[in-house]
Amino acid sequence: MNAPQTTAAPKGFQLGSTLYSFTNEWHERRYGFEDLIAEVAKRQLGPGLELIGFSSIRGFPNVSDDFAARFKDLMAKYGLTPSCLSINADMAIRRGTMMSIDEAVAYHAPQIEAAAKMGFPTIRCQFAAPVEVIIRLLPLLEKHGIKIGPEVHAPLNPSSPPVMAWREAYAKANSPLLGFVPDFGCCASRLPATYIANLRRQELPEDLIQLALEVWQLPKDAGWKRQEFARRVEPLNADPADVSALAVMFNILSPGTAEMWKEIMPQVVHVHGKFYDFDDNGDEASIDYNSILPVFHDGGFTGFMSSEWEGHLYMRNVDAFEMVAKHQAQARRVIAKHTGAAA
Known part of the structure; x- marks a missing residue:
């Protein structure tokens, strides 16, 4: 049995990993589902663990009692914490037509139930579904006490029209369960x-x-x-x-400032710490974490940041676990420097 996670998280928020970072290891069948979880724990890349439902769970959103119990046992065994379950909107799943609002509500509901069954406190949804879908699902979210938010991914930013539409709907709903999931790929200074x-x-x-x-x-x-x-x-x-x-490059990363996240900071429910590669100092080479992380620390964010390595899209023969370890090491350095605490 691997020892439980002991690595201290930076003050202000908690660190974790999304299994999406290990896509190559998963697709090449070098690691199974439980193997990935064990390796995350072994390399102390938690304590947070994020999953993409349809990618990681066979038959999702149908989650059996046995699978849910086994998942909770794995979390306890390895000292990990379910941080976020990423779900799909799939509004165009049928060729030639889009889902209606009623159909989208019915499509999202079992995914929310799956998150509750597995013990996830937060869900990442998608802007592809109209915000009305999520508002209609608010009673179900309230039943389980689950927070939800779409991923603000490049090329969007907090002031983009799609995001503003959700912000306006949120203001009317006035629920602490409704929020956003910033993706730091919106704050790139250059392409990797x-x-x-x-x-x-x-x-x-x-x-x-x-x-x-x-x-x-x-x-x-x-x-x-x-x-x-x-x-x-x-x-x-x-x-x-x-x-x-x-x-394609206009959509994977976009220029943006760390300060822009202040607009939605009170509604941030989870964070995707997007990264690709590092410079000789061990800093992410395209995204200025030295500016971004202090904004989230000072803004009072206390949720999880999932290290999300997307270099797997075009890089092979690279140890994704090592890349995530570098990312988390940088996060600790940045916050330690910002707060004057020991790294």
Whole structure:
């Protein structure tokens, strides 16, 4: 049996991992579900543990009594804490039509029940479903005492129209269970060098790569950037496939400031600590955690931040557990420096 988690979390919030970080290890069948949990504990990458329901649980959202009991036993055995269950909206699951509000409510309800059964206090939902769906589900959330929030993921920010629509609905509902899940990919200062290197490995034209990087830096939303990029490459007679491949960068990361999160800080229910790679000092090379984490500490956030390594999308033969360990080490350094506490 592995020893329970003993690693101290930074003051102000708690650390944890999402199993999404270990996608390569999971898909390559190097680790099963319980193996991943055991390894997270062994490497002291908790105490929080986040799952994506449809990715990690066979038959989700149907969760058997035996599976729920086994999961709780694993949490106790390894000294981990269920932090957040990520669920799906899947509004376009049927070809040619979108779910109605009633259908979406019915689709979300068993996922909420699964979270309650497994002991998750927080759910990450998606903006794909109208906010009315979540408001309709508020009685179920209240029954179980579960907080919920959509992920504010690049290219969105707290002032983006979709987020503002939810903020307005939240103000009317006035429930402490309704919130948001910031993703720090909204606060990138640049695209990861490893991501750009991957574009070059695909033999995309260098002039198009540089043009896309120029457009990415502009202070506009992703839709505008895609149109602007298309406008600029049109005279070049570029291969549409190349243009499409490069336009993806406008959605995976976006420029933003740490200060912007103050707008929704009281409603932050969970955090995705997105990261890709590190510089020679052990700091995330594209996202300024030195600025972001103090804002959350000073803002009074006391929930979990899941270390979410997304480099697995294009990096192979990299130990995701080591990457998460680096991310959490940086988080501890930043908060220790900010608070004057020993790291």
